[in-house]
Amino acid sequence: MxxxxxxxxxxxxxxxxxxxxxxxxxxxxxxxxxxxxxxxxxxxxxxxxxxxxxxRSKNQIFEMILDQHLSKQEAIYRTIPENSPPVQYLQEFFQKSLEFMKQEKKTMILISVCLYQPSSVALSKRMIDNFERRLAPFRESLKRKFKSLGIQDLEAEFLFVRVFLHGIFSLDCAHHSELGYEEKLVDLFLSRYGACKSLGIGNSKN
Structure with missing residues (x-):
């Protein structure tokens, strides 16, 4: 060149x-x-x-933004060794998720805004479908780890994790805080896996 x-x-x-x-x-x-x-x-x-x-349009700009965002998320999750013990894998997954939230905060706010706009229903559906497709391998990895811990309702547990992470992101946006209390919340959340039998998690019904 x-x-x-x-x-x-x-x-x-x-x-x-x-x-x-x-x-x-x-x-x-x-x-x-x-x-x-x-x-x-x-x-x-x-x-x-x-x-x-x-x-060609603002839609194409948005699609590029989303593609880059997902590529970064895929890359950061790929750094977690698949053969890690369940609890260690979950610890790394949460840590990587917090790092990603910090790095991609502006883009995640943008995505949240678009998701809740009535006039962007078609865009939101494509966006959600893209997320589900691209992140499916990591969802399945998490479910395998849950299964190793004796958790029966894998889908419910995965949704619980998603809601938990979304809650942390919402708190961070509301208080404009640096990572700190988020890590304490993650430690508290992870303690359920260290004592899943006593908590009755493994006895949940499908």
Whole structure:
């Protein structure tokens, strides 16, 4: 690649990154429906024509944001050794989840905003379907660990974990706090697996 071509590539990547960051900011602030390509281009300080040169629509920008977000989440969960003992695997899963929340806070707020917009039902459905498909391998890994701990209702336990993590994220957003009490809550949550028999978890019905 020539020096000129390299400069063009770097300029293109820089412009795309500016558009992406502006879209995240505006989608989160105004909602997906109320944000226009013109608003995104203006905030990114690029021409509207250039924005359309890189993206056909704001939907395509959102899809790129979501794809990058999911790729990061997949990558961080892949670092957890699959053959780890159940409790150790769960400890690492929660720790990685907290790290990911901290890194991707702005994007996660954006996703939450879009999920609850009545005018974005179709977008929300595609987004949820994409999440479920991409994260399915990690869901199954968690269920295998639950099963090893004697938990019978695997789906309910997985949903419990999801609700717990969503709650931590909501608390963090509400109080704008750094990670700290979140780790204490995770330790408390994990204690149920260290004493699953006494808690009666393994005796739950399907």
């Amino acid at each position: 020539s020096i000129t071509e390299n400069k063009k590539l770097l300029a293109r990547e820089k412009s795309i990154e500016k558009i992406r960051n502006s879209a995240i900011h505006l989608f989160s602030k105004h909602g997906f429906s109320a944000t226009t390509m013109e608003m995104i281009a203006k905030h990114a300080k690029v021409s509207k024509g250039l924005a359309y040169n890189y993206f």
